[in-house]
Amino acid sequence: MEKKILEIKNICVSYDGHNVLKNITLRFERGKSYALVGPNGAGKSTLLKAIDGLLPPNATFTGDVLLEGKRIENYDNIRGKEIFFLLQDPKNQFNPTYKIGKQLERAIKLNHSINRRAIKKKAMLALEKAGLSNEVYNLYPHQISGGMLQRANLAIAITKKAPLVLLDEPTSGLDVELQDMLLYALIEEQKERNGTLVYVTHNFGDALKADCIVVLDNGIIEQEGESKYVFCNPKSQYMEKAIKADCYD
Secondary structure, three states, X not given: OOOEEEEEEEEEEEEXXXXXXXXXXXXXXXXXXXXXXXXXXXXXXXXXXHHOOOOOOOEEEEEEEEEOOEEOOOHHHOEOOOXXXXXXXXXXXXXXXXXXXXXXXXXXXXXXXXXXXXXXXXXXXXXXXXXXXXXXXXOOHHHOOHHHHHHHHHHHXXXXXXXXXXXXXXXXXXXXXXXXXXXXXXXHXXXXXXXXXXXXXXXXXXXXXXXXXXXXXXXXXXXXXXXXHHHHOOXXXXXXXXXXXXXXX
16 A cells, blocks of 8 residues: 555645645655644645635636545545545534534444444544533534534544545634644544544644644745654744744743
8 A cells, every 4th residue: 555645746726816825745644644834824724625625716726636646536526535624613514404413423424334323333432532422412513612513523523534634723712631632532543544634733732743744834835844853943934933932932
C-alpha cells in the first residue's frame, strides 16, 4: 500500500479576482495527522474546501487533487466515504428534523457493513468518547447547547472510517480538558485505521498534537515539517510572533 494518500498540486483559488491560495503543493501520508495554522485569511479553510470540492460558485480553481494517486473527477462518489469533512459550524452538519442518534447511525452506515444493533452500539460509544450522555441520542439538534452540538459533531468524526478526515477548527468553543480529550481521540482513531487527519487550528497546543504542521500565510506555504521542529525553528513572521505571544500569555 502506498504511503501517500493525498497529494495536491499547484492549487490556486481566487474569489472575484482576489487570490486566496497561490500555487499550493502538498502531500499527506497515511497514519499521520497534520495541523494547518496561520493568521485569519491565510487560506486554511479554503484549502480544506478545495480538497473536498466544496468551493462556492464564485471561486476560481486551478490545480489537481489526487486521492490514492488518482485525480478526483467526481466528489459525489467519495464524499463521506473516502473523504469526510467536518464543517466549522456544527449547525451545518446536522439535519434539524432528525434526532442526533439517528444521524450518527446514518453516518456510521456509510462506512460500516454491520447490523443495526452494532451500529447503535458504535453510535453510543462515539457519544461517550465525545463526553456526552446517552440521553443526547434521543434529542434533536435544537434541544442541546452549542457546545454539546459541537461534541456531537466530533462524535460523527470519531465514527468515520474514511481514509481522509478534514476538520475545520474542531475544538473551538470547548474547554481545554475537552479539547485535549477529543483531539487525542480523533488523532488516535485515524492512526489506528492507518488513515490521515488534517485539521485547521489557531491553538498551538492543538497544533503540537499533530505529527506535522503546515504554516499558511497570505495564501502560500511559509513552512511545513514535523510539529516540534516547526515550533522550535519558526521560519515565518507569523510563527515567530505567535510563539512569542503564546509564551508570555
